[in-house]
Amino acid sequence: ALITSLVFVPGRNLLALGDAEGALTLWPLAEGTDRPPRTLPGHDGAVDSLAASPSGTLLASSGTDGTIRLWDLADPAVPARPITTLPGAEITEETHPDPVGTVLRRVAFHPDESMLAAPRAVSEGSRHGALRLWRITDPRQPEAVEPTESILPECYKELISVAFGASGRTLATSCIGFGPQVTLWTTDTTRPHARRDLLQGGQGAGTLRFLPGTRRLLHATANGVTTWLADDAPREGAAGSLGERPGGFYISTVFANGPRRLLAYQGSTHGALWELTEPGGQRLLSNLPGSGTVGAGGLAFSPSGAILALGEVENGEPVLRLRDTGAPDAPELVTVSEVGRATDVSFSRDGRLLAVADNNGDGDENPQIRLLDVSDPRRPAQLAAMPARAFSVAFSPRDDLLVATVMDTLLAWDVSDPRAPEPLPEQRLTRGSTVARAVFSPDGLLLAVADFSERLRLWRVAEGRLAGEPTLLYEEGGSHPVAFAPDSRSLAWANTGEGHVQLWDLSTPATPQWRASFGHYGRSKPDSVAFSPHNSGTLLVAADSIELLVTDPDWIIPGLCSGVGDTITPAEWEVHVPGMPYAPPC
Numbered sequence: 186a187l188i189t190s191l192v193f194v195p196g197r198n199l200l201a202l203g204d205a206e207g208a209l210t211l212w213p214l215a216e217g218t219d220r221p222p223r224t225l226p227g228h229d230g231a232v233d234s235l236a237a238s239p240s241g242t243l244l245a246s247s248g249t250d251g252t253i254r255l256w257d258l259a260d261p262a263v264p265a266r267p268i269t270t271l272p273g274a275e276i277t278e279e280t281h282p283d284p285v286g287t288v289l290r291r292v293a294f295h296p297d298e299s300m301l302a303a304p305r306a307v308s309e310g311s312r313h314g315a316l317r318l319w320r321i322t323d324p325r326q327p328e329a330v331e332p333t334e335s336i337l338p339e340c341y342k343e344l345i346s347v348a349f350g351a352s353g354r355t356l357a358t359s360c361i362g363f364g365p366q367v368t369l370w371t372t373d374t375t376r377p378h379a380r381r382d383l384l385q386g387g388q389g390a391g392t393l394r395f396l397p398g399t400r401r402l403l404h405a406t407a408n409g410v411t412t413w414l415a416d417d418a419p420r421e422g423a424a425g426s427l428g429e430r431p432g433g434f435y436i437s438t439v440f441a442n443g444p445r446r447l448l449a450y451q452g453s454t455h456g457a458l459w460e461l462t463e464p465g466g467q468r469l470l471s472n473l474p475g476s477g478t479v480g481a482g483g484l485a486f487s488p489s490g491a492i493l494a495l496g497e498v499e500n501g502e503p504v505l506r507l508r509d510t511g512a513p514d515a516p517e518l519v520t521v522s523e524v525g526r527a528t529d530v531s532f533s534r535d536g537r538l539l540a541v542a543d544n545n546g547d548g549d550e551n552p553q554i555r556l557l558d559v560s561d562p563r564r565p566a567q568l569a570a571m572p573a574r575a576f577s578v579a580f581s582p583r584d585d586l587l588v589a590t591v592m593d594t595l596l597a598w599d600v601s602d603p604r605a606p607e608p609l610p611e612q613r614l615t616r617g618s619t620v621a622r623a624v625f626s627p628d629g630l631l632l633a634v635a636d637f638s639e640r641l642r643l644w645r646v647a648e649g650r651l652a653g654e655p656t657l658l659y660e661e662g663g664s665h666p667v668a669f670a671p672d673s674r675s676l677a678w679a680n681t682g683e684g685h686v687q688l689w690d691l692s693t694p695a696t697p698q699w700r701a702s703f704g705h706y707g708r709s710k711p712d713s714v715a716f717s718p719h720n721s722g723t724l725l726v727a728a729d730s731i732e733l734l735v736t737d738p739d740w741i742i743p744g745l746c747s748g749v750g751d752t753i754t755p756a757e758w759e760v761h762v763p764g765m766p767y768a769p770p771c
Contacts, residue, residue, distance in 0.1 A: 186204035186205050186206045186208065187204060187205040188202050188203070188204055188205075189203055189204055189205050189231045189232055189233060190202070190203040190232050190233060190234050190235045190246075190289070191203070191235060192235040192236060192237050192244075193237070194237040194241045194244065194258060195237060195238075195239055195240070195241040196240070196241040197241045197258065197261065198213060198214045198215040198218075199211055199212065199213060199214060199241075199258075200212040200214055201235050201237065201244055202235075203227065203231070203232025203233075203234075203235050203246060204231070204232060205231045206231070207226070207227045207228035207229055207230055207231060207232060207248060207250070208224050208225065208226060208227050208232070209224070209225045209226075209227040209232065209235075209244075209246060209256070209265065210222050210223065210224045210225075211223045211225070211264065211265060223264045223265075225264060225265055227246055227248065227254065228246065228248030228249070228250045228252060228254070229248070229250040229252075230248050230249035230250035230275075230276070231248065231249045231276075232246050232247070232248055233247050233248060233249050233276060233289045233291060234246070234247040234289050234290050234291040234292045235247075235292070236290075236292040236293050236294055236301075237258075237294070238294045238298045239294065239296055239297075239298060240298060241258060242257070242258055242259040243255060243256065243257065243258065243268075243294065243298065243321075243324060244256040244258050244265060245292040245294065245301055245303070246292070247273050247289075247291045247292045247303060247304060248273065249275060249276040250275065251272065251273050251274055251275035251306060252270050252271065252272065252273050253270070253271040253272070253273040253292065253301075253303045253304075253319075254267060254269075254270050254271070255267070255268040255269050255270075255271070255301075255321070255324050255327070256268060257324075268324050268325055269324065269325055269326075269327060271303065271319065271327060272305070272306065273291075273303060273304050273305070273306070274291075274304035274305055274306040274307070274315065274343070274344065275306060276289075288392050288405075289345060289346065289392070290345075290346040290347060290348070290392050290393065290394075291303065291304045291344050291345070291346065291347060292304075292347065293347040293348055293349055293356075294349070295349055295353045295372070296349060296351065296352065296353040297353055298321070299320060299321065299322055299353075300318055300319065300320055300321065300330065300353075300372065301318070301319040301321050301327070302316065302317075302318055302347040302349070302356055302358075303316075303317055303318075303319060303344075303347075304316070304317065304343075304344040305317035305344070307342060307343070314360075315342055315343050315344040315360055315361075316344050316347070316358055316360070317329060318330040318372070342360065342361040343360060343361040344358060344359075344360050345359040345360060345361065345390040345391070345392065346358070346359040346390070346391065346392040346393045347359075347393070348393040348394050348395050348402070349372070349395070350395050350400075350402075350415065351395065351397070351398065351399075353372065354371065354372060354426070355369055355370065355371065355372065355415065356369070356370040356372045357369055357370075357393045357395070357402055357415065358370065358393075359390045359391055359392065359393050359404070360390060361390055366390070367390075367391075367393070367404055367413075369415055371426055371730060390406070391404050391405050391406035391407075392404075392405050393405075395415075400414050400415055401413070401414060401415070402414075402415040424723070424733045424734065424735045425466075425467055425732070425733040426730055426731065426732050426733070427448075427450070427457065427459055427467060427730075427731035427732070427733070428457070428730060428731055429729070429730050429731075430452065430727055430728065430729055430730055430731060431450070431451065431452025431453065431454045431455050431456060431475060431481075432452055432453050432454035432455075432475075433452035433453030433454065433475070433476070433478075433479060433481060434453070434479045435452075435481060435665075435712045435713065436450055436451060436452035436481045436712060436713050436727050437450060437451050437452075437481035437482075437483075437484040437713060438450040438484075438713040438714070438715040438725050438727050438731070439484050439485060439486060439715055440486075440715050440716070440717050440718055440719075440725070441486040441490030441510070441718075442486065442488055442489075442490060442718045443486070443487075443488070443489040443490025443491065444490070445460060445490055445510075446460055446461040446462075446717070446719050447459070447460055447461075447470075447486065447490050447510060448460075448461065448715070448717070448725060449473065449484060449486070449493060449495075450484075450713070450725075450727060450731055451473060451475065451476060451481045451482060451484050451495065451496075452475055452476070452481050453475050453476050453477065453478055453479060453481070454475040455472065455473065455474065455475045456472075456473035456474065456475060456481075456484070456495070457469060457471065457472055457473055458470045458471040458473060458493065458510065458515050461717070461719075461733075467733075470510070470513075470514070470515060471513075471514045471515040473495060473497075473508075473515070474495075474497040474498065474499075475497075475498065476496050476497065476498060476503070477497070477498025477501070477503060478498075478503065478526065481496075481713075482495060482496020482497060482498075482503070482505075482526075482527050482528070483495065483496040483505065483527035483528060483529045483530030483541060483542065484496070484530065485530045485531055485532055485539075486510070486532070487532045487536040487559075487562075488532060488534065488535070488536045489536060490510060491509070491510055491511055492507050492508065492509065492510065492518070492532075492536075492559075492562050493507070493508045493510050493515060494506075494507055494508075494527075494530045494532070494539060495507075495508060495530075496526065496527035496528070496530070499520075503525055503526040503527065503545070504520050504521070504524070505520070505521040505524040505527040505530070505541060506518075506519070506520050506521070507519050507521070507559065507562050507565070518562050518563050519562065519563050519564070519565060521541075521557065521565050523555065523557075523565075523567050524541050524543050524555060524557075525543055525544075525545025526543065526544050526545045527541050527542065527543060528542040528543075528544045528575065528576060528577075529541075529542040529575065529576065529577045529578050530542070530578070531578045531579050531580045531587075532559075532580065533580045533585075533600075534580060534581070534582050534583070534584075536559070537558065537559065537560040538556060538557065538558065538559065538568075538580070538600070538603055539556075539557045539559045539565070540554060540555070540556055540557075540578040540579075540580060540587055540589075541554065541555045541557060541578070542554055542573075542575035542576065542577065542578045542589065543555050544574055544575070551572050552572070552573065552574040552575070553570040553571060553572055553573065554570065554571045554572075554573050554575050554578060554589055555567055555569075555570050556568045556569040556570070556571075556587075556600065556603050556606065558603070568603045568604045569603060569604055569605065569606055571596075571598065571606060571608075573589060573591050573596060574591060574592070575589040575590060575591050575596070576590050576591070576619075576620050576621060576622065577589065577590045577621070577622045577623050578623075579623045579624060579625055579632075580625075581625050581629045581632075581646065581649070582625055582627060582628070582629045583625075583628065583629025583630070583646070584629065584646075584648075584649040585599055585600050585601040585649055586598075586599065586600075586609075586646065586649045586650070587600050587606065588623050588632065589623070590614070590620075590621040590622060590623050590634065590636075592618075592619055593613065593614050593615070593616055593617070593618060594611050594612070594613060594614060595611065595612040595613075595614055595621075595623065595634055596608075596611055597609035597610070597611070597612070597650075597651065599649060601649075609650060609651075610651075612644070612651060612655075614634065614636055614638075614642070615636050615638035615640050617638065618636035618637055618638040618640075619637070620636065620637050620665065621634055621635065621636035621637070621665075622634070622635055622636075622665060622666070622667065624667050624668065624669060625646070625669075626669040626673035626691075627669060627671055627672075627673050627718070628673040629646060630645065630646055630647075630673065631643055631644065631645065631646060631669070631673065631691065631694055632644045632646055632651065633667050633669070633676060634655075635665050635666070635667040635678065636665065637665055639659060640657060640658065640659055641657075641658040641659075641667065641678060642655035642656070642657055642658075643655055643656040643657075643658070643691070643694055643697065645694060656694060656695055656696075656697065658678075658689075658697060665679065665712070666678070666679035666711060666712055666713050666714045667679070667714065668714045668715050668716050668724070669716065670716045671716060671717075671718045671719075671720075673691070674690065674691050674692050675688060675689065675690060675691065675700070675716075675736075676688070676689040676691055676697070677689075677714045677716065677724055677736075678714075679710075679711040679712070679713075679714050679726070680711075685702050685703065685711075686702070686703055686711055686714060686724070686726060686734075687699065687701070687702050688700045688701045688702075688703070688736060701736075703734070703736070710728065711726050711727060711728045712727060712728070713725075713726070713727040714726050714727075720737075722735050722736050722737025723735060723736075724736050746770070746771030752769045752770065752771045753769050753770075755767050
């Protein structure tokens, strides 16, 4: 019978073949072996694709009959044993005019063998695309993993080829969608999602393969082989991913300043507490409740990182909780009964005070900014309350200054006596700007206030007061998320209209200098940014997913150089740059 697919089985000296009649043949390749090939009944149609797991213990086969079969190869003395049959996608004259004459690679194992990428049948009007991922931690009971709905335009008709990158964080697919398409997917999340289209039409769908140990993705079509430098990261330039973005109008992200490298995020649907590990990894410590509102609730670490304050929802009612980050699963320390809907929270520099923007929204009480004594986190006590419907609150890390943003206005208090906060002069923001966020620099000498009116204001802070007139920056397209680097000399500012992040040099605060724009997110707008206090070059960005970006030029430049291929040789330099000393860019 005509051979339609083949694969070498790692570590087994075995070649697996699939034929046009649906049979599987296992062909021993060890030198001097006298073991004959074994032919097994497989599919009711041609075997269009085969994949062997990295350990050589599993084999997956895809057939034109619309089934996927998993086979057990663990025992070399026993022929391949069928484990389970899964739904796949038929190949017919209508969907594929030449199913036997075209090379397909429609199944692939994740490098750690936890997942299988395979085809899915697409019915008329289906909300799902032609790619299906199976979690095969137990190969006898695979579980379907649904990608996010961004799959629809990327791979909605027919899957041609799949390939996982070396770390398993990237999956490449070649599909028939709106014409042939090659797409990179992020797979190290609870719900995989598409992050970049490499090709739309023109060259044909073709088959894919990552070169082992490299970032190079080979794409073979009738026109030849195209090589892509496909970074095995959640997004080109990203160093890591913490999963899909929570639901909600906006989300909150925050790093802890203590000895542990903790970070947390939250939206309306859920949140999470993570610890960054070395080298470049991350560990999920706890899944956190969502705010239950249109956006995130208040979210802040105490200065030591030992306590996490979080606005949550319980039985449909908003609550504020303090959680212990040092215990497994970050258990609750206390529910603060005085507080309703905590829109924002901030700890004082010594961690003894907690400011809460309490916008309970039930109409029974006026919204307030509450000052709580949390020196004993299990027994918080209210010290003062100032009437205001605030969107954000922030304590200065340097002195006893507290600020809050309300409609069109920046409020401020001297809280050296927290039982009797002293109001300070108000500052006008952009007229009509209903939402703004205030952030202090880590050294406490600057305050940045970004609003939805495309403006960012920078105030100097001196002796616990805002000093002079602010420096005004204007950004077309809308802005809001803002974060200072640990050295207080750099500022990240997310453009929510254009979908990218800007980096500004604040060495001279009166005349900020633009340094770079990066992380272009297209339709998915970044709505939260945060710098790691442990590494000035690590920036957390929340867009369609939660990603860690590296902004340090000392890290970026070597990465760029490693991706450009061969640098210019001395002989080439002499031809193209005659008379100049040899100084290659990399």
